[in-house]
Structures are given as C-alpha cells and as structure tokens.
Amino acid sequence: MDAQNPGKKSRFVKRKNDPVPVPALREGILNGNRSSLAKAITLIESNAAHHYEWGQQLLGEVMPHTGNSLRIGITGVPGAGKSTFIEAFGEMLCNKGHSVAVLAIDPSSSLSGGSILGDKTRMEQLSKNPKAFVRPSPTAGTLGGVHRKTNETLLLCEAAGYDIIIIETVGVGQSEIMVRQMVDFFLLLAITGAGDELQGMKKGIMELCDAMVVNKADGENKRLAEKTRRELNQILHFLVPATKGWGSRAYTCSSLEKRGLSEIWEVIKDFESKTKEIGSFQSRRSIQKKEWFYTMLKDRILTDFFLHERIKPYISQFEEKVKSGGLTTSKAIEELLDLYKQS
Structure with missing residues (x-):
C-alpha cells in the first residue's frame, strides 16, 4: 500500500531477484534516514538499465516532497x-x-x-x-x-x-x-x-x-x-x-x-x-525545470540510439569506414540515422 495514500496500491512492482527494496527506500528517505538516502543515491548513480528504471520510480514517488x-x-x-x-x-x-x-x-x-x-x-x-x-x-x-x-x-x-x-x-x-x-x-x-x-x-x-x-x-x-x-x-x-x-x-x-x-x-x-x-527566484526554478526536461530528453535519445539492437553492430563498422576515409563523417551519420529511423 502507498504510505501517503493508504487506500492506494503502490506503483512499485516486486521483481524476481530484485536486490533493491524500493518502497523501503522511499519510506526511509521520507523519514530522513541517512542510510536509505545513501542507498537511493547509489541506485541513481548506477549505470545498469534496470537500476535506472527503479531510480526513476523512486524519484516519482518522492517528487511531491x-x-x-x-x-x-x-x-x-x-x-x-x-x-x-x-x-x-x-x-x-x-x-x-x-x-x-x-x-x-x-x-x-x-x-x-x-x-x-x-x-x-x-x-x-x-x-x-x-x-x-x-x-x-x-x-x-x-x-x-x-x-x-x-x-x-x-x-x-x-x-x-x-x-x-x-x-x-x-x-x-x-x-x-x-x-x-x-x-x-x-x-x-x-x-x-x-x-x-x-x-x-x-x-x-x-x-x-x-x-x-x-x-x-x-x-x-x-x-x-x-x-x-x-x-x-x-x-x-x-x-x-x-x-x-x-x-x-x-x-x-x-x-x-x-x-x-x-x-x-x-x-x-x-x-x-x-x-x-x-519573482526572479521562482522564474529561475522554472527555467531550470525546462532545461532539465531537454537535458533528460537528449540523454534518453542518445542512450536509446547507442544501445539499440539494430544500431550497435553497425557503429564500429561506420567508425572504421570514417577512419579509413572510405566514408565521410556526415554520410556515415546520415546512414546510421536512416537505419535507426527504419527500425
């Protein structure tokens, strides 16, 4: 159950072999527990894809605070x-x-x-x-x-x-x-x-x-x-x-x-x-949220591109073509983006 809304079921889904007790981290953070905060930050800093998902779920839960x-x-x-x-x-x-x-x-x-x-x-x-x-x-x-x-x-x-x-x-x-x-x-x-x-x-x-x-x-x-x-x-x-x-x-x-x-x-x-x-204090906060939105959008697009199953095998091939002079940088990028769009 959600601690903030007792009648509401938690959005967190317990996964098999899930090493991170996300609901417990949320409760610990909201109660000011430093150990929970440290563990949550470690989760945020992880580069593992599944940790990224859990971290974003956790952030969504604590955002109102x-x-x-x-x-x-x-x-x-x-x-x-x-x-x-x-x-x-x-x-x-x-x-x-x-x-x-x-x-x-x-x-x-x-x-x-x-x-x-x-x-x-x-x-x-x-x-x-x-x-x-x-x-x-x-x-x-x-x-x-x-x-x-x-x-x-x-x-x-x-x-x-x-x-x-x-x-x-x-x-x-x-x-x-x-x-x-x-x-x-x-x-x-x-x-x-x-x-x-x-x-x-x-x-x-x-x-x-x-x-x-x-x-x-x-x-x-x-x-x-x-x-x-x-x-x-x-x-x-x-x-x-x-x-x-x-x-x-x-x-x-x-x-x-x-x-x-x-x-x-x-x-x-x-x-x-x-x-x-x-009003300049609030205005700056608002602008920062906008900048953060675009930063996250670019970060997500880049991650999706470089980890895409169809693109990953070709990146090194295009890199070698550019290094050998067999293909211009612009042309290599254009062809890679075409592959990405087709997928």
Whole structure:
C-alpha cells in the first residue's frame, strides 16, 4: 500500500531477484534516514538499465516532497579552500538549526573510475554531524552524467528533509555552467594576490556568480584579502548581474578562524528574500525545470540510439569506414540515422 495514500496500491512492482527494496527506500528517505538516502543515491548513480528504471520510480514517488530547500553552488580557483570553507559554513548552518546536504562533484580516476578528491574525508567533521549529509559524486568523465545524477541526488536530499543543499564543483569551466543550472545562489571563492586571483578565472565564470568571497583572510593575508575584495568589486560593478534584481559583490572570510561566515549567510538570505519578492527566484526554478526536461530528453535519445539492437553492430563498422576515409563523417551519420529511423 502507498504510505501517503493508504487506500492506494503502490506503483512499485516486486521483481524476481530484485536486490533493491524500493518502497523501503522511499519510506526511509521520507523519514530522513541517512542510510536509505545513501542507498537511493547509489541506485541513481548506477549505470545498469534496470537500476535506472527503479531510480526513476523512486524519484516519482518522492517528487511531491522536493523543492523546499535553498540550493547553493560553490566553486573557486585551485587552492581557494573550497572544502575547508564548505565544512566551516556547513557546521555554522547546522548550529543555526538547519539540515545541510553537501554534494561534491568529484572527478573520477580514468583507471579505476572511483572518486579521487575524497571530499567526504576532507570534510570529516561535517560528515559526522547528525544534521549534515556529505556525498562525493564521481563524474566518471562525463559532465552530462554529472548533470543528471547530481540533480536527481539533490531531489532525493530535499525529499529527505535537508533544507540547504550545497553543490561543490571541481572548477573546470563547463561544470560550473551545469551547476549554475541547478542552484539558486552561486558563490565563487577567490584568493589574494594582485591579479593572481583571476588566474584561471574567466570573465564568463564571474558573470555566473551571485557573490564572490576572498577566502583565507587571516593573519598577514588579511590586508591583501581586503585589497583583493576591493579590486573584485570594481570588476563586478561592470559585469552583467547573474540574477535579475541582484547586484553581485565581493566579501572576505576566514574559514579557519570562522570569521565572515555569518555575513555571507546573511547575504544569501537577503538574496533569497529579494529575488522571491520580485519573482526572479521562482522564474529561475522554472527555467531550470525546462532545461532539465531537454537535458533528460537528449540523454534518453542518445542512450536509446547507442544501445539499440539494430544500431550497435553497425557503429564500429561506420567508425572504421570514417577512419579509413572510405566514408565521410556526415554520410556515415546520415546512414546510421536512416537505419535507426527504419527500425
């Protein structure tokens, strides 16, 4: 029976040798059970076709319980101290009574396929906090896979009752754009140094952020951090705002000394309040749902094409023809698509 509607039969179908108790996962998630949430995310991240089906059934059941969190994306240049900042920031939020889920997009080893950043280890204290949930998500080298799996993991965390979702990016350009499409507020971490803090930080990335924070503003570095903050504000002043009705500004903080974190949280709350008042918060969520629809549609079409029984045997043949020069790329694609349409 459906827990939400006692008189309604569950849509989940028990299959022979089904290793995943999907209804139990649903109940566990809705009750805030972290073990159930972790198992559900593993199901979502699986590349097995039958796991994909179960994962989508699970998402459909918990969807009415999603959308109630504040979604924050955090990125930054190498060495900016993203994990240290997130741990300190997350601990502060937990102490304020919030429940925090951290999804760290982790580049995967090309040899083992496993996560190599180890964010859960680097955020050891936050991981132990009963009001926090930290989950590294290996990319397996495919940003498209990151978009789908991270977005679905975000929804599961919301259904489990986490009211603040933080997504950390690896800082490789394209991943920032994808995360921007999933979050409400986008924070960019910088470090000190006249001009050096912009190394690897493209103007396009700065235009995505709703605020910048100069981290490590402590000790002898405090004065340089303030100087960097002023320089960044001068640059941000001339950029197109990332969010309608909101002007991006730069701030300083020290994750080690826990200074400036409350001010940043006040900025984020102010952002939420103002953008909800003028409607841009809801508008962004609506646009993100539209983008998510097309992303999922393209992903499903690609999967269907490459796994199609009639197409799979021919792909390598056409690949060899293109490599040998016996067939142009355009012609090979045209013939493959014809085969697909005929089937």
